[in-house]
Amino acid sequence: MCKTVSESEVVVVGGGHNGLVCAAYLARLGFDTILIEARSSVGGCASTVDDLGARFNICHCEHNLVRAMPIIEELDLAMHGLKYLETEASSICAFHDESDPWVIYSDIDKTLAGLAVTHPDQVDGYKRYLEDALPVARLALDLAATQPSSYSFTLRALQKRGEGLSRLLRWSRSSAMEILSHYFDDWHLIMPTISVGPTVWGLAPETPGTGMAALGYATRHINRVGRPQGGSGSLTDSTKASFESAGGKVRCGSRVENVLIQDGSIKGVRLSDGEIINTRTVVAACDPKRVFVEWIGETPRKARKMVEKWRQLPVPEGYESKIDAVLKELPEPKWGEKILASHNGLNPLGQTTIISPSPQDLIEAHEIRPLGKVATKPTMLIDIPSVPDHTLKTPSGGHILSLEVLFTPYSIEGGWDNSSEPRRWLDIWDSLMGSEGSEKIEEWRVMTPENYENEFSMHKGHTPSFGTSPLSTFFGRDKELTRYKTSIDGLYLSGAATYPGAGIVGISGRNAAHVVSRAIKSRDRLRKSK
Numbered sequence: 001m002c003k004t005v006s007e008s009e010v011v012v013v014g015g016g017h018n019g020l021v022c023a024a025y026l027a028r029l030g031f032d033t034i035l036i037e038a039r040s041s042v043g044g045c046a047s048t049v050d051d052l053g054a055r056f057n058i059c060h061c062e063h064n065l066v067r068a069m070p071i072i073e074e075l076d077l078a079m080h081g082l083k084y085l086e087t088e089a090s091s092i093c094a095f096h097d098e099s100d101p102w103v104i105y106s107d108i109d110k111t112l113a114g115l116a117v118t119h120p121d122q123v124d125g126y127k128r129y130l131e132d133a134l135p136v137a138r139l140a141l142d143l144a145a146t147q148p149s150s151y152s153f154t155l156r157a158l159q160k161r162g163e164g165l166s167r168l169l170r171w172s173r174s175s176a177m178e179i180l181s182h183y184f185d186d187w188h189l190i191m192p193t194i195s196v197g198p199t200v201w202g203l204a205p206e207t208p209g210t211g212m213a214a215l216g217y218a219t220r221h222i223n224r225v226g227r228p229q230g231g232s233g234s235l236t237d238s239t240k241a242s243f244e245s246a247g248g249k250v251r252c253g254s255r256v257e258n259v260l261i262q263d264g265s266i267k268g269v270r271l272s273d274g275e276i277i278n279t280r281t282v283v284a285a286c287d288p289k290r291v292f293v294e295w296i297g298e299t300p301r302k303a304r305k306m307v308e309k310w311r312q313l314p315v316p317e318g319y320e321s322k323i324d325a326v327l328k329e330l331p332e333p334k335w336g337e338k339i340l341a342s343h344n345g346l347n348p349l350g351q352t353t354i355i356s357p358s359p360q361d362l363i364e365a366h367e368i369r370p371l372g373k374v375a376t377k378p379t380m381l382i383d384i385p386s387v388p389d390h391t392l393k394t395p396s397g398g399h400i401l402s403l404e405v406l407f408t409p410y411s412i413e414g415g416w417d418n419s420s421e422p423r424r425w426l427d428i429w430d431s432l433m434g435s436e437g438s439e440k441i442e443e444w445r446v447m448t449p450e451n452y453e454n455e456f457s458m459h460k461g462h463t464p465s466f467g468t469s470p471l472s473t474f475f476g477r478d479k480e481l482t483r484y485k486t487s488i489d490g491l492y493l494s495g496a497a498t499y500p501g502a503g504i505v506g507i508s509g510r511n512a513a514h515v516v517s518r519a520i521k522s523r524d525r526l527r528k529s530k
Contacts, residue, residue, distance in 0.1 A: 003274050003275065003276055004274070004276070005275070005276045005277075005278060006275070006276075006277050006278070007277065007279065008033065008249075008278075008279050009031045009032035009033065009279065009281065009520070010026050010031050010033045010034070010281045010282075010283065010516065010520075011033075011035075011036060011268075011269055011277055011279045011282050011283070012026070012034070012035045012036070012282075012285060012494075013036045013256050013269070013282065013283065013284050013285060013286060014037065014044070014285035014494075014495060015035055015036075015037030015039070015041075015043065015044060015236075015240075015250070015252070015285075016042075016045065016046060016285060016286075017044065017046045017066075017236050017239065017504060017509070018285045018494045018495045018506060018509035018512075019037075019285030019286075019494060019495065020035065020043075020236055020240055021071060021075070021239055021506045021508075021509030021513070022283055022285055022494050022509035022510070023248055023283075023509075024075050024239055024242045024243040024248065025074075025075070025509070025510055025513035025514070025517075026516060027243050027246035027247055027248035028075070028246040029513070029517050031516075033243075033247075033248045033249070034248070034249045034277065035249070035250050035251065036251050036254050036255075036256060036271070037251065037253075038253070038255040038256075038457060039253070039455070040252050040253050041252055042236055042250060042252065043232075043236035043237070044456060045058050045456060046058070046233060046235055046236050046504055047232070047233045047236065048061075048230065048231030048233030048234070052324070052443045052444075052445060053326065053394055053395065053443075054326050054392075054394045054400050055231055055392055056231075056324040056400060056402070056445075057231050057232040057233070057385065057402060058232070058322075058456070059232070059320075059322070060352070060381060060383075060402075061228070061231060061232045061383065061385050061402070062225050062226070062227055063084070063226050063228065063235065064219060064220065064224075064226075065144070065219070065504065066235070066504045066506045067084065067223055067226055068141050068145070068219075069145050069506060069507050069510070071506045071507070071510055074510075075239060075242040077235070077239060077242060078238075080238040080239075080241035080242050081241065082228060082234055082235060082238035083229045083234070084228060084229070085226060085227045085228075085388055085389055086226050086227075087225065087227070087350050087351040088346060088347070088350060088351070089103050089104065089105050089343070089350070089351045090103075090105060090106055091104045091192070091220075091225075091351055091353070091354055092104075092339060092348065092352070092353040092354070093353075093354050093356065094333075094335050094353050094356075094432075095191070095355065095357075095358075096356070096357055096358070096361065096377040098334060098335075099188060100118045100188075100338060101118070101335040101339060101353075102114060102115055102118045102188070103339065103343055103346065104192075104217060106221060106223075106225070107221075108130065111221070112127070114343055118338075118342060119188065119189060121185075122189045125183040125184045125189070126183070126189070126217075128183050129184070129218075130217075130218060130221065132167060132183075133215055133217070133218035134218050134221065135163045135164030136164040136167050136215060137164075137215045137218035137222055138160070138163075138164065138222060139157070139160055139163065139164040139168055140164075140168060140212070140215060140219075141219070141222065141223070142156055143156055143157075144500040145507060147511055147514055147515075148483060148511060149476070150475060150476065153473075153474050168212075168470065169470060169471070170211075171214060171215075172212055172469060173208060173209065173211065173469070174208065174211035175205060175209075175211055176194055176197055176198055176205045176207075176213040177190070177194070177206045177210075177359075178206070179214040180194070187358060190359075191357065191359065192354045192356050193213060193214065193217055194213065195356045195379040195406070196354065197210065197213025197216055198210045198213055199406050200406060201465055202316065202369075202407045204363075204366050205362070209467070209469065227385065227388060227389055229389055229391055230389070230392070231385070232504070235504070254271050254275075255272040256272070256295060257269075257271060257272045257295075258295045258296070258297060259282055259291075259295045259296060261296065261300060261488060263300075264300035264302060264303070264488065264489055265280065265488070265489035266279065266281065266282050266488060266489065266490030266491050267280070279490075280490050280523075281492070281516060281520060282491050282492070283492045283493070283494055283516060284491065284493055284495075285493075285494040285508075286457065286495055287457070287458075287464050287495075287497065288464065288480065288493055288497050288498075289310050289313060289315065289459070289464070291310075291493070292307045293310065293311050296488075300488055303486065303487035303488045305487075306480060306487045315459055315460055316460070317409055317410035317411060317449070317461065317462055318407060318408055318409040318410040318449045318460065319408070319449060319452065319458070319462050319463055320404050320405060320406045320407065320408060321404070321421075321422070321446060321447060321448045321449065322402065322403065322446070323401070323402075323403040323426065323429075323444055323447075324400065324401065324402060324445050324446075324447070325400065325403070325443065325444035325445075326398055326399075326400060326441070326443045326444070327398055327399045327400065327401055327441060327442065328440050328441070328442050329440050330349060330384065330387070330440070331433040331435070332435050332437075333348050333349070333353070333382075333434065334432055334433065335348060336348040347387065349384050349387045350387050350388050351383075352382070352383045353381070353382040354381060355379065355380035355382060356379060357377045357379060361375065361376065361377045362375075362379075364376065365377075365379075365407065369407060371413065373409070373413055374409070377428075378405050378406060378425070379405070379407070380403060380404065380405055380406070380428070380429070381403075381404040381406075382401075382403055382432075383402040383404075384399055384400065384401055384402070385400060385402060386398075386399040387399065398442065401441070401444075403426070403429055405425050408449055409449070410450070410453070410460040410461040410462070411460075412448075412449075416450045419448075422446040422448075426438055426444070449461020449462070463496055464502075465497065466496065466497055466499055466501035466502065468481055468482055473499055481493065481497060481498045481499060482499050483515065484498055484499075484511060484512040484516075485515060485519070492512055492519075493512070494511075494512035495508060499511070
């Protein structure tokens with residue numbers, strides 16, 4: 001049987017939001033670009049999918065950092081259907097011990113006014129925190145939107161007159177718990193941002209290098225949280241439309257078998273069906289370890305050190321699990337009346353509720369995780385996306401529940417197929433509702449680390465995350481992660497493992513596209529000069 005051979009100037013592998021952003025920029029810059037996606041549709045973990053007669057987000061539906069970047073405007077995503085809805089509050093912070101909840105608003109004064117009612121002894125600490133954290137958060141956001149190089153980082157810091165720089169460097173080496181404890185002596189003010197920071201990464205909050213998670217509250221005051229109307233997948237759908245409108249081509253249901261290398265340079269990719277796409281430029285917007293371990297055969301001499309480093313790295317396990325459910329009617333959270341009374345009628349179901357454990361409960365969680373067990377009182381994110389976004393209601397008008405559980409191991413005791421854990425999580429959720437919450441569930445499904453591996457190619461259910469320090473990023477160490485260019489000519493990286501890291505940000509895709517564009521233009525100039 002003859003092999004099918006095609007050609008493209010650039011091949012982007014991976015149709016998550018970073019891969020789509022990268023491909024869209026390249027196509028709009030005039031490069032012939034093909035995007036290869038193994039699944040039947042694009043979007044990755046930012047997808048919204050159909051199941052149980054409803055629409056569910058694969059992961060969390062709130063977007064913050066991507067809205068602080070220039071991507072939405074530069075790719076004309078609004079013109080391609082992207083519309084954000086903004087909730088009245090950013091998050092409700094509630095707790096397993098059923099103590100008083102508190103609310104984070106984008107508006108600082110409203111947040112402080114709420115704290116004055118629920119946690120009056122922490123108001124001064126929150127003010128001190130914001131005084132220190134806001135300059136750091138603004139600088140971090142500016143640097144994230146900057147094409148990474150020592151020169152550009154220095155220039156951006158000088159433009160900000162160095163404001164926040166020394167603290168950014170200091171916090172990046174510290175632990176989140178150390179920093180937050182400097183401002184708050186009540187753990188109920190500390191744990192919510194731990195819950196959406198180190199806990200998501202599977203790290204204890206006392207771990208050095210987790211300090212930037214302390215910016216969690218500050219970033220929500222700088223940039224308002226939004227939800228794409230129709231679900232998180234509206235972001236990736238609109239990016240795909242932007243890509244295709246610029247002439248880009250999407251190939252779903254195609255899996256890369258390996259990359260073809262000749263004389264130390266990329267020559268193409270081979271798909272699992274045997275098709276070969278000839279190209280001199282490949283952007284892998286996926287797990288770098290999979291790229292270097294599974295896709296590369298004989299390693300070019302100059303790339304051996306880099307490839308061997310990746311092959312020796314252990315594979316982290318696990319991440320989150322998520323229950324999606326169709327509701328017969330809306331539940332009534334136990335904290336609902338307190339929220340209504342202390343926050344001028346704020347709908348307690350209109351935004352995400354972070355359910356945080358105590359510090360001692362979190363210590364226990366980290367102790368039993370290596371044993372393949374989930375915490376007795378796990379961190380949870382509760383959301384009913386159809387309350388702020390009515391387009392997500394079922395055809396019969398029902399609401400949908402999103403229940404995310406952190407941290408869940410891949411190698412769970414007894415295996416996920418036989419695990420009673422998902423049912424236990426629903427029981428915990430039921431106990432947090434004021435009136436028979438589980439009786440209001442019509443149907444439900446669960447996404448476990450095994451599902452994320454099988455359906456989204458997340459090795460052992462883990463999503464890679466950029467963990468290089470700011471100084472290493474400044475100097476361009478681990479250049480395949482901080483500068484997107486590998487030691488194999490024509491092979492580039494993008495995605496959550498590269499700067500600036502995981503989450504719905506998209507800037508890695510934008511940065512990688514500009515690196516690729518400059519490299520191709522430089523190569524073409526060199527060829528013409530000969």
